[in-house]
Amino acid sequence: MTATILVELPSSLCALVGVDREVLVSLSGSPTQRSLLDALEADFPMLRGMIRDYASKKRRPFVRFFACEQDLSHCSPDQLLPKPVAEGREVFMVVGAIAGG
């Protein structure tokens, strides 16, 4: 099973990667948060450590994952992504949490 997923990156990471807003990520196997981020980091190694901790692979505290008008940040990384995301019809958003002040 191969999926092509549209990932929207925050502007700070777009500058690192050298894209405007979105990247297409292809992954094989079950489309989960973990497999998507593994594939994203394989395509763009400069993102390693930026979205997830290097060692633990836990989401960084001020990073959020949104899709289909849902906050997926606290979902298990091995849970299947929503079908519209897996089918490339909805974007998977990596978001820098809102800062106060």
Add this chain to the structure above:
Amino acid sequence: MSRVRLLLGTRKGAFILTADGARRDWAVAGPFFPGWEIFHLKGSPVDPDRIYASQSSSWFGQVIQRSDDGGRSWNVVGNQFSYDGVPGTHQWYDGTPHPWEFKRVWHIEPSLASPDTLYAGVEDAALFQSSDGGQTWQELSGLRKHGTGPAWQPGAGGMCLHSVLLDPSNSQRMFIAISAAGAFRTDDGGESWLPINRGLHSAYIPNPTAEVGHCVHHLAMHPSRPSTLFMQKHWDVMRSDDAGNSWHEISGNLPTDFGFVIDVHAHEPETLYVVPIKSDAEHFPIDGQLRVYRSRSGGNDWEPLTNGLPQSNCYVNVLRDAMAVDSLDSCGVYFGTTGGQVYASADAGDSWSPLVHDLPAVLSVEVQTLP
């Protein structure tokens, strides 16, 4: 004719200022890495076009950037700073043990021998080394593991390793400083470390003369006298003439001996610069008067330098890595403020002028003297 290149790290990006040897007309380039905190940039003394930058964000963590063309273009290199082994704990603000956690790189110190070798001082305090131009990093864990590590604790700004001095006469010797642990020295290239805090007195810790726990703000050295060290501590300006084995106070007639920066004239090893800050509670100059103080006698006797600096309503701070000197015949001195001004003197501090007024808060200033 020689040129100078000023490398500025700010809260919201990096800037590079360049001028010819007259240092009157400055070109400003940047912001590089806009929106990111740039704690420090520094060029290799072996290859000045090799520049490293520490780029970080509370959201996305640490990036190390490398330029091979004097800052015109940049490439991301390695950002994996993994502590060696099980990192253990240090003291937290409330006195409880707290696990060591990497947060950011405060200071980059390129080697004196190779452009591909460099050191990174990080928070939580540790020293890392790269021998491949920043692609991979290895902790010099003898520092963190030498014995006193569990007693170290953060200052208000975090438990950062902010000062790295390399001894130009002995490739095996280097000095580092940590807030709030103190100063340390290695004589074997980073394998083993010795606390070098004898003579420091810090009233804000339970034992004012403890082996560790002192909030050292910055260290400075003149390359021709690597056994003479100067220190701006939380309070007190200090001097050591035996490579840190012992320290004595040289605050002398300073109006306050609190501050962050300290530096040494490029050609006069006994000429020092500090920027006195009112107190630990009030991080701005006394009476709103921004004054650099210079000692031409290695400390104790200090003169205020005011020509060209704001002498009313100035309430900025000058952070620990935000002063540098060039090595032109008439030594240039530079410092940046939390108000976004960068001041320069082309006559060793006698007169000053602002190079830029309105940058983000300046975190670090380095200068390269180029042929």
